[in-house]
Amino acid sequence: MTAMDFEYAIKKDVRNNPIVREVDEARQRQLWRSMVIGLFLVVVLLFSAWQHFELLRHGYQIERMQQERAAEEDVNRHLRLEIETLRAPRRIEKIATEQLHLVAPSREQAIVIERVTPAAPPEKSVVAAR
Amino acid sequence: MAHQPDASTRFGLPWRFPRIGRASVQQVARREPAGPLQWRDRVHSRLVVCAALFAFWTAGIEARLVYLQVVNHADLTARAERQQTRTVVPPAKRGEIFDRHGRLLAYSVDADTIAADPSEIEDPDSVATSICNVLDGCTTDRRADMAKKLRRRGAFVYVARQVSPAEARKVKDLSLPGITLLKESRRYYPKAELASHVLGYVGLDNVGLGGIESAYDSQIRGKDGKVLIQTDAKRHALFSRVERPATAGADIELTIDQYLQYIAERELRAGVAENHAAGGTAMIMDPGTGEILALANWPTFNPNAFTRADDDARRNRAIQDLYEPGSTFKIVTASAALENHVITPETPIETSPGFITFGPRIIHDTHQYGLLSFTDVIVKSSNVGAIKVGLRLGPQLLGQYVDRFGFGQTLAPDFRGETPGIVWSPDRLDASALASVSMGYQVGVTPLQMATAVSSIANGGHLIEPRVVRAILKDGKRAEVAHKVLRNTISSETAATLTTIMEQVVERGTAKAAQIPGYTIAGKTGTAAKLVNGRYQKSDYNASFVGFIPSRKPALTILVVIDSPHGNGYTGGAVSAPVFKRIAEAALTYLGIGPTLNAPPPVLIARHDATDAPPPITRTSTRSIVAAAEPATSGLMPDLRGLSARDALRVLSRIGLTARMNGDGFVISQAPEPGAVLVSGDTCDLRLGRRPPVGLDAGGAQE
Numbered sequence: 001m002t003a004m005d006f007e008y009a010i011k012k013d014v015r016n017n018p019i020v021r022e023v024d025e026a027r028q029r030q031l032w033r034s035m036v037i038g039l040f041l042v043v044v045l046l047f048s049a050w051q052h053f054e055l056l057r058h059g060y061q062i063e064r065m066q067q068e069r070a071a072e073e074d075v076n077r078h079l080r081l082e083i084e085t086l087r088a089p090r091r092i093e094k095i096a097t098e099q100l101h102l103v104a105p106s107r108e109q110a111i112v113i114e115r116v117t118p119a120a121p122p123e124k125s126v127v128a129a130r
Numbered sequence: 131m132a133h134q135p136d137a138s139t140r141f142g143l144p145w146r147f148p149r150i151g152r153a154s155v156q157q158v159a160r161r162e163p164a165g166p167l168q169w170r171d172r173v174h175s176r177l178v179v180c181a182a183l184f185a186f187w188t189a190g191i192e193a194r195l196v197y198l199q200v201v202n203h204a205d206l207t208a209r210a211e212r213q214q215t216r217t218v219v220p221p222a223k224r225g226e227i228f229d230r231h232g233r234l235l236a237y238s239v240d241a242d243t244i245a246a247d248p249s250e251i252e253d254p255d256s257v258a259t260s261i262c263n264v265l266d267g268c269t270t271d272r273r274a275d276m277a278k279k280l281r282r283r284g285a286f287v288y289v290a291r292q293v294s295p296a297e298a299r300k301v302k303d304l305s306l307p308g309i310t311l312l313k314e315s316r317r318y319y320p321k322a323e324l325a326s327h328v329l330g331y332v333g334l335d336n337v338g339l340g341g342i343e344s345a346y347d348s349q350i351r352g353k354d355g356k357v358l359i360q361t362d363a364k365r366h367a368l369f370s371r372v373e374r375p376a377t378a379g380a381d382i383e384l385t386i387d388q389y390l391q392y393i394a395e396r397e398l399r400a401g402v403a404e405n406h407a408a409g410g411t412a413m414i415m416d417p418g419t420g421e422i423l424a425l426a427n428w429p430t431f432n433p434n435a436f437t438r439a440d441d442d443a444r445r446n447r448a449i450q451d452l453y454e455p456g457s458t459f460k461i462v463t464a465s466a467a468l469e470n471h472v473i474t475p476e477t478p479i480e481t482s483p484g485f486i487t488f489g490p491r492i493i494h495d496t497h498q499y500g501l502l503s504f505t506d507v508i509v510k511s512s513n514v515g516a517i518k519v520g521l522r523l524g525p526q527l528l529g530q531y532v533d534r535f536g537f538g539q540t541l542a543p544d545f546r547g548e549t550p551g552i553v554w555s556p557d558r559l560d561a562s563a564l565a566s567v568s569m570g571y572q573v574g575v576t577p578l579q580m581a582t583a584v585s586s587i588a589n590g591g592h593l594i595e596p597r598v599v600r601a602i603l604k605d606g607k608r609a610e611v612a613h614k615v616l617r618n619t620i621s622s623e624t625a626a627t628l629t630t631i632m633e634q635v636v637e638r639g640t641a642k643a644a645q646i647p648g649y650t651i652a653g654k655t656g657t658a659a660k661l662v663n664g665r666y667q668k669s670d671y672n673a674s675f676v677g678f679i680p681s682r683k684p685a686l687t688i689l690v691v692i693d694s695p696h697g698n699g700y701t702g703g704a705v706s707a708p709v710f711k712r713i714a715e716a717a718l719t720y721l722g723i724g725p726t727l728n729a730p731p732p733v734l735i736a737r738h739d740a741t742d743a744p745p746p747i748t749r750t751s752t753r754s755i756v757a758a759a760e761p762a763t764s765g766l767m768p769d770l771r772g773l774s775a776r777d778a779l780r781v782l783s784r785i786g787l788t789a790r791m792n793g794d795g796f797v798i799s800q801a802p803e804p805g806a807v808l809v810s811g812d813t814c815d816l817r818l819g820r821r822p823p824v825g826l827d828a829g830g831a832q833e
Contacts, residue, residue, distance in 0.1 A: 056368065063359075063367040077239045078295070084234045084320035089392040107646070110719045 216359040216367075221315040222352030224336060225379035227329060227343075229388040230423075230600055232820065234320060236329050236343070241316035242298030244289040246280055250308030254280035257306055264300035265290060291334050292316045317343075319433045325391045327446040328384065328425050328598055331433040339436075340444065342382060342599065345546045349602065352379030380604040385421035385597055390414050393716045394424035398690070401709035402428045405673075405695035411447045411577045412713060415687040417585035417678055419613045420594030422578075423686070449548045452574035453672045453691065456658030457511040457640075457702070459570030461584065464508055464631065466531035467519050469624045475505040475631060481514040488562035493517060493569070508631050509639035511655060513569045520568025521561065528567060529556030534619045535583040536593055537575050541616070544598045551575045570656060577674075581689040583619075584676045587629065588652070588684035590622040608794050608820075633681050641675060644707035646715055648725030652684075653677020653710070655702030660694065670694040675706035679714050680726040688713055767814070769804035770797045775818055782814055793818035 085091075096102040198206060227236035244261065251257050258277035262268040279287045291314065293301070298311055317332035330341020338347035355376030360369040398412040414424040427447045431439030445451065467473040484498030495514050499506070507515030520528055532538065538553030552574030554563060566572035578596055586593040595614040602609045620628070632652035635641050640655040656674040659666040674691040678684040690706040690713070698704055768785070770778040778797050782789045790813055798819040802812070 059360075059369045060366070063370060066370070067367075074240050077237075080234075081237055081239055081318055081320055084237065087233070088321045088324065089389060090322070090324070090396075093392075093396075104716070105719070107648070107715055107719065 214360060216361055216365070218357045218359055218370075220355040220357060220376040221313075221336065222354050222376045223378040224315060224317060224332070224352060225350040225381045225603075227350075227382045227384060229325075229384055229386050229391070230421075231387065232383070233388045235325060235384070235386075235388070237318050237320060238315045239318060240313045241292040242295065242301075243291045243312045243314045244293060244298070244301055245310050245312050246287050246289050247285055247308045247310070248280050248282050248287055249285060251280050252307075257309065260304055260306060261289060261301060261309070264304065265293065265297050317433075321388065322432050322434060323430050324388065324395065325384075325386050325425070326430055326433045327427050327444075327448070328386055328422075329433060331436040331444075341446070342384070342544065345544055346380075346382055346599070346602075349604075350379040350382060353377040380602050382599055383601040383603060383608070385416075385419075385423060385600045386425070387423045389720055390717055391424040391426065393720070394426040394713055395428075395430070397709050397712045397716070398426045398428050400712075401690070401692060401705070405692055405697035405705050407692045407696065407705075408694040409442075409447065410690070410692040410709075411451070412691075412709065413448055413577055413581045413687075413689045414713065414717060415581050415585050415596065415689075417588035417594075417684045417687045420582070420585065420596045421600065421613075422596055422598045425598070446545070446547075447691075447693075448577045449542065449545045450576070452549055452551055452576060453674075453693075454571050454573065454658040454661065455575050455580055455674065456570040456656035456672065457513075457516075458580060458584075458654045458656030458674055458676050459573060459575070460508055460511065460516045460568070461587065461628065461632070461654050462531055462535050462537075463516055463520050463523065463528065463568045464504070464628060465535070465587070465620050465624060466523050466528055467504070468627055469531070469620045470523070470527060472522050472527075473504050473519055475503065475627060477504045478502070479504060479507055479512075479515045479518055481507070481512045481518075484514065486514045486517055486565070488565060491562055493565060505631050505634060508654070509634045511635075511640050516569045517565040520564055523568075525556040525559035525564050528564065529553075529559070531619070532567070532573065534593070534617060535579075535586065536616065537573060537579055537583070541582055542578060542596045542598065545578075548578070549574075549576055551579055570658060577689055577691050580674075580676055581687055584654075584678065584689070585684075585687040586619045587625050587632075588678035588681075588687055589625075591618050591620040591625045593617050593619050606794065629681055632677065636677065640701070640703040641677070641707045641710075643703055644675060644677060644710045644714075646679070646711055646718070648727050649679055649714075649718065650681040650726050651677050651679045651714070652681035653707075655707060657701040657703075669696070671700045673700055673702045673705035675702045675710045677710060679718070680723065682726060685721065685723050686714065686717055688717075765808055767800075767802045767804055767806040767808055770800050770814075770816065771804070773797050775816070778816055787812055787814050789814050789816055791816045791818055795820040 221240075224238040226234060226238075229235055246257075248254070254277045258273050258280055261276060262273040265272075276289055279289065289309070290297075301309065302311060314334075315336055317336070319326070319329060319331075326341075328341055330343035330345075331339055332343050333339050336351065338344040338350065343350065353374075353376065356373040358371045358373055359367045360371075362368050394412040394414055398410050401407070401412075402410045410428045412424070412426045413422065415422050425446075425448050427445075429443040431443040436444065468475070473479075478501050480501050481495060481499045482501070485492050485494045487493075493513055495512050497510075499510055499512050499515070502510065502512055502515055504515070504519065506512075507519070532553055538551050540548045540550045542548055554567065554572060559567065563572055582593065582596045585596075593616045595616050597611055597613070599611050601611060629652045632654055633650055635655070636644050636651045636653050641651075641653050644651055644653055653675055654677065656672070656676070658672045658674075659668070660670040660672060661667075662670070672691060672693055673695050674689070676687070676689040678687040688710050690709045692705045692709070695705045768781055770781060773781070774796055775791060775794070779789055779791075785808065787808065792815070795818050797816050799817045801815040802808070
């Protein structure tokens with residue numbers, strides 16, 4: 001074969017458009033299967049990553065809320081302490097006597113109130129009838 | 131044969147395929163006579179070398195992995211945990227301390243502590259200066275001390291512990307490298323000095339160092355928790371796992387009444403000031419139960435800053451200080467004499483010529499009384515008379531009663547460091563010593579012992595263990611401390627006789643200053659020279675008064691001891707009796723105890739709707755003072771709200787109902803509702819809470 005022949009052989013316009021390649025159904029199915037499996041794996045991967053990041057996010061959130069709760073409880077305890085400090089008898093007496101100019105009642109001014117025992121109650125039947 | 135271009139030529143490739151044909155093979159064979167597949171051996175040997183190297187490499191890696199994962203497993207796991215996790219120890223909340231009405235006396239809150247990692251601090255002096263500038267009252271010495279701490283080698287030092295929130299905020303704003311803020315539990319006493327000697331105080335390490343805080347430390351302290359925190363690369367908390375939750379300590383409910391305590395402290399302080407005294411003790415006790423309602427000492431201290439107080443101020447004189455009681459001890463002599471019928475109240479005793487001698491020792495009366503009845507010996511507090519009675523009793527009998535009344539032994543389990551006192555063995559008492567003991571000398575007693583002894587006369591002859599803890603509250607349950615009768619001291623008849631004599635001490639004797647119009651008071655004064663370096667002082671005395679009120683139905687035993695008064699006299703009648711009176715007056719008013727002599731008609735207030743349905747509970751309800759008795763109406767459900775569980779049960783059992791209770795404390799709500807028609811054998815559901823409902827102060831119903 002000469003060089004010309006070789007060149008011709010290469011440059012020969014081969015028209016094979018009419019040739020229709022037959023669809024290989026089995027391979028097609030396999031391809032789809034592979035794609036679905038691949039997609040599933042990607043979704044699983046993304047889901048697990050999402051879960052992981054959500055877990056982290058919620059972890060931070062829980063820790064922050066726990067800290068906030070502890071801080072609020074601390075404030076609550078401080079406020080209770082302040083209330084009890086303000087209730088000290090010495091402080092109250094000082095305000096009463098020095099600022100409000102109140103005086104402690106004398107023995108004669110203090111009246112002992114005694115509780116009353118009522119008279120014998122009526123019969124149950126009487127009460128029930130009423 | 132035409133020249134056949136090889137493939138490389140045909141495809142125009144820059145390189146050429148080796149021409150492998152018979153001729154070329156022959157040429158190779160000629161060059162390498164050892165064999166045509168010799169190269170294979172060479173490649174094989176090279177491959178073997180590579181494989182061996184690869185095997186060594188993998189073996190090395192495997193060995194390293196084995197070393198790291200097996201041999202060094204524990205160490206590396208621990209290192210990883212150290213890097214990835216942080217262990218936090220949440221401090222246990224120390225239990226709270228309340229008075230008998232649930233008013234808070236001791237409380238813990240978290241405080242900030244400034245700590246440092248010295249290895250991260252480059253200039254300790256400037257850091258110490260910066261911190262010192264924002265701390266209140268930081269002195270030059272303290273700053274130097276801080277700088278010294280920051281220069282130390284080590285990973286952790288405390289710079290300033292338990293600083294105020296404002297100071298902590300300022301330090302945080304400084305953002306100093308190596309300086310961190312930690313949370314520590316700090317004890318606070320919101321009422322400051324109130325009942326400080328009873329409560330005690332707590333050190334920086336949350337350990338009780340005095341009073342109830344120390345005696346009940348193991349129960350109040352609780353148990354620290356453990357939390358594992360997983361951190362990220364920036365050491366931010368990511369997840370936490372509670373390994374062991376912090377267990378709060380038990381709450382303590384005291385027998386102390388905050389208001390009575392305040393009265394006792396106020397009047398004691400006034401009494402000490404007006405008599406220019408060195409100190410004093412005042413105590414209020416319920417003689418029927420042995421509960422200490424108030425225990426005051428002067429000087430006192432603020433437990434919030436206990437380090438600034440000296441030992442003298444921190445000492446609980448009521449249980450730690452011994453004093454010679456003087457004439458108040460004649461009560462013991464009189465008890466022994468009356469109980470053993472050695473003497474009667476009317477027995478005449480000659481006290482002339484106003485003194486008695488024991489060898490070189492002469493014991494005087496303040497006046498020459500002449501012939502006195504035994505009652506008057508006590509009323510006028512005649513030493514000679516008491517000595518003569520004591521001599522008739524003899525050392526054994528007197529010693530027996532000294533022991534019965536609890537002298538020479540510790541009585542209160544709620545206090546640590548209680549002094550048992552000094553009591554001589556009867557075998558060692560000669561006539562002179564017996565004379566001394568008969569009038570309250572040569573015995574060392576504590577104010578607590580004296581108050582307990584007099585309470586036993588007030589309650590008819592039972593020596594009751596003095597208590598300051600009323601209940602312990604843990605896990606929502608309230609364990610009440612039971613009253614304990616230690617022994618019987620005297621018969622109720624002797625107690626009644628002695629009470630009559632003691633009433634006359636106040637009525638016409640040495641304690642007239644203790645009189646309160648309308649009330650009968652039984653008491654005894656005492657004045658004892660202080661013993662300093664083995665010699666009795668002529669200028670320093672212990673002036674005391676102890677009594678109970680109302681004497682015929684005692685509600686309170688009150689003891690006042692003033693140490694070294696130098697103002698308006700030095701006797702118990704002049705110094706301590708007025709303090710007793712002021713305390714008793716305020717306490718009686720507070721407790722609503724009406725006069726017992728020539729009492730005005732009581733103001734009776736009947737509940738308007740006693741037979742109607744109960745009114746709605748409002749904050750302005752006056753039901754705390756106006757209440758119906760149980761049951762409000764027969765056949766109707768009584769109002770139990772505000773009653774204690776015990777009282778409510780008592781009422782229900784009386785009307786034939788069974789109770790089903792939920793909770794502890796006071797009745798908050800009930801079913802059936804008050805006023806509902808009852809059916810015999812019905813069950814009443816009671817919901818209980820620790821505090822009575824607002825507007826209902828202990829009792830919709832009364833017994």
